Amino acid sequence: MLNLLIFIPNLAALAILLGAPGRKTSLVASTASLLLTLFALLSYDKAAGGYQFVSSSPIVPEWNLSYRLAADGLSLVMLLLTAIVTFAAVWITPRFERRENLFYACLLFIAAGATGAFASADLFFFYAFHELALIPTFLLIGLWGSGERQTAAWKITIYLALGSFVLLIGLIDLYNAIPAKWDTFTRGFDMIALQKAAAAHLAATGQPLIPVAAQIRPYFILLVGFGTLISLFPFHSWAPTAYASAPTPAAMLHAGVLKKFGLYGLIRLSIPLLPAGAQHWAWLLLLLLVANIIYIGFVTIAQHKLDLMLGYSSVMHMGYIFLGIAAFNIVGLSGAALLMFAHGLSIAALFAITGQLRPQSPSLSFATLGGLGKTMPFLGAAFGCAAFASIGLPGFANFASELMVFFGAYQPGAAPAFTSNYRLATIFALWGVVISAVYMLRAYRAVFLGPLKKESTAWPVATFAIKMPVILLLAALLIAGFFPSSVLAFLKPSIEALLPR
């Protein structure tokens, strides 16, 4: 099943490169992936839990390196996010004069890479798939971007390449910190085995698998590596410019899906393997995430262009997910995981709609826009929904997740002596909710409300190809927002299994 999920977009992308019609093939492939993902979710045995759909083909048996795929509830939710956003991004792709087929192939390669990363149960492929997805992202920005696309492209390339490199070092350091042998466990790339060994070791000896002192360094390197990929302050400055100049579908896929890889990795690896490292560095993470929320929040307020504002707001919201991860308990981590899902959908919707305004005002500067709600009623209403979702309005999944993050962080699971600092961070995060209302409502007013600033007869009509994906994204946010338990039913057991107890 997971093999097929990775296979479909890859095959479709290759077919397109070999001459198949780009749009049609991509539509078929992304629809098939979405249906298959839904089928996987339905056939996942929630009562049994754990990793399912396990498949493994040894690559280098003596190193215990295998092409190993498996999914637990957390991976499945991320796969669902990938499938929905890919589907929407493919639908919303405009017509290109230049090398349209390459564009679609790149989109599908990103989707394939993200799917692979979330479905891998082997450290090597987990890392490799993400790298695979990054390269087409750079290409999309560099070749089809707008504005200062070349600056943006080199910045994101340098940044993420460096981030990935640090991540690689972190993974190696982590690997080396794991004891070569314990009981029946032999060190390897198998992430499931690592997680099991960590739990078994803790249960048997009361000590973590990796000695406390040995956890400090790998956690720090991983935090920097993953943090760069997630735009953790101060490694964030690639994100706003990249999203502002990226073509719409690329911004949707990267901000919505690919950026979540870092968070996913941090949860997947550091929670079970490096709990002491996480506690040791909690102060640093709290400091940085508060900077993500407050500092970036203020920077967002000062933005005068819609695309840059959204880029910064997306950076800011990473702070909430980090807060949930830092909380280190079931409530906060579930909130973080649900927020990854919710943020991915809402930012994808926001970028999708923003992309439709670009023909009207290439700069997307607030000074040139205004009153568009009158001329573009659908896009105005949809942007309003997505904007309110992203600032945490109840009814949308973002609110439920942020609520869990706040509750989780206010009563953190780790370092009881450190509770007051967690509470301080929570207070800042709550203030961030006010900040986000300020910038989002100001932007909404500047673009969609008030008198019409620009007379034009050629207001684009929202076609089915635009409406349908936006409605899908919003509907998913509403369903998960009204019934968060439906998603949590997948997330909670997986996260409970990851948390050391």
Added chain:
Amino acid sequence: MDPHLPWFILLNPLVSAALIHLVLRRSSGTSATVSVLSACFGLLAAVGIWFSGQSGAPIEVPWLDFGPALRIPIGFIIDPLSRLMLLVVTGIGALIHIYSLIYMEHDEAKSRYFGNLSLFMFSMLGIVLANNFAMMFIFWELVGVSSYLLIGHWFTRDSAAAAANKAFITNRIGDFGFMLGILMVWSATGSVVFPEIAAKIGTLNLSADFLTAATLLVFCGAVGKSAQLPLHVWLPDAMEGPTPVSALIHAATMVAAGVYMLARVYFLVALSPDAQTVIAWIGIVTAVFAALMATQQDDIKRILAYSTLSQLGYMISAIGLAAPGAAMFHLFTHAFFKALLFLGAGAIIHALHHEQNIWHMGGLSSRMRVTFLTFTAGFLALIGCPFFSGFFSKDLILLAAWQHNTAIFALALFTAFLTAFYMTRLFVVVFLGKSRTDAAAHGHDGPIAMTGPLMILGLFSVIAGWPWIQNYALGEVSSHTLHLLHEGGGSVPVMILATLSFLAGTGGAYVLYSGKAKDPILIPLFKNKFYIDELYAALIAGTQDLFARILAWFDKWILDGIGVRGLSGGAWGAGFVLRFLQWGNLQAYSFLFGIGVVALIYFMVFAK
């Protein structure tokens, strides 16, 4: 009671809103019908709940459930307090839905209006029914957004868009404190469910400071939603919305949610005398300030808006004076007469083709009989004329102040005088004398769908305070407070003083304003609302926006500029990546990718 009834009450307006927004957007007539029917069904269901007595088992379903770590249900609390509030919200809601049929008849976005009105009903009823803090917060926020949508109904007007933003953001500032207060209470008691907290919080020996902090933070929510100082600035601007919205949301129900919430969590408020003192003072200071501002406004809706602020200040103050029953009683009577006054003002504005300046009106008493008579009833109720509803409820609050704090009592009495003064000014200028404009000379009453609600509300404005109605409607809600107040004594002097201040205010204003063509008094400080809006604007520009610009500059030129470009070697990096991109071939990538893979395997397998 049938456990389905509260579910019906809550979900019926949601279904209506969804139906209108998703399906009926283009058929405005059907939308209006659906919304009005849903409001009427809501009223019927509320009446059903009223007569079916106490609930048996608690009605709740899990929403977020983490076992002992955190449990947030969607659950209902059906007690005398919520049953009363259900009646008020659905009753006035239904009347205003009907009234809107005429008022919004020719609006080009009628569907959107009615859809949002239904959305508001859903949100407001959720607050009323909530049996826990988190659910109340959810609907609290939803009320905020439906208010945002309705204030900004005519969103192409810049002032409406600005007012909508101001309302939402100001409310969010209050909600910041509210949420923090909820977290504090939860961290101490391990629960967000009201009955569980109430049962537990007294047994925990929490420090007085903790309780005061938690109570005041929760109170922040009420300061935002009930527009108390210093977060009152959004309510006058909210008058940019259609007048029925002002009547329903910004007079009768939503702004009263803060008072309702404090009455709901009175078990918490009662534990902290310090917090109560703060609450009482904030309430009464708001009452005085708002009344002063009201004396110099010229826009009929703004005068009523400041009056609402002032009356809400009374209610909040009553909570702080340990008289939640009196607060709820005043909420009850105020809902009728203030909704009536707004709808009456709406009838005038409608008849005068959107004229809102009172100095462009005049002499309306003879041509708009129904509006005039009903408005008079609301007017007399608001200024506390004996035997009208407001007299009884205001009297209780004054009595509570008399017994607890002389300074607050003096201010409350002064507010009563000011209320009579500014309302008489409005009344005299609008209805008596000669018409000052053509439009005013030709105004006439609206059709029955408009005058009907006025007459019903007029009736209640007269009788809602009468003792037997008060006993019947409030019953247990106010019995404890009443008992305490009667034991405290002082009711006769309070009543005399209240009546005197009412007479002084009315008489003074009549003498001053009768027959005048323009305002004989000018007090810039009051007219300009104590310059608080200007002060806030300067504060926001001087702190938040300045700070934002500095940080944005820092981010762009220092962090990104020097840090990043410097590190990556500027031109070299750009050139390298550009070449890289122009290659555009997969060989280069697979080559680099291959290096990464080899490095990974090498380190992992052979390094040790």
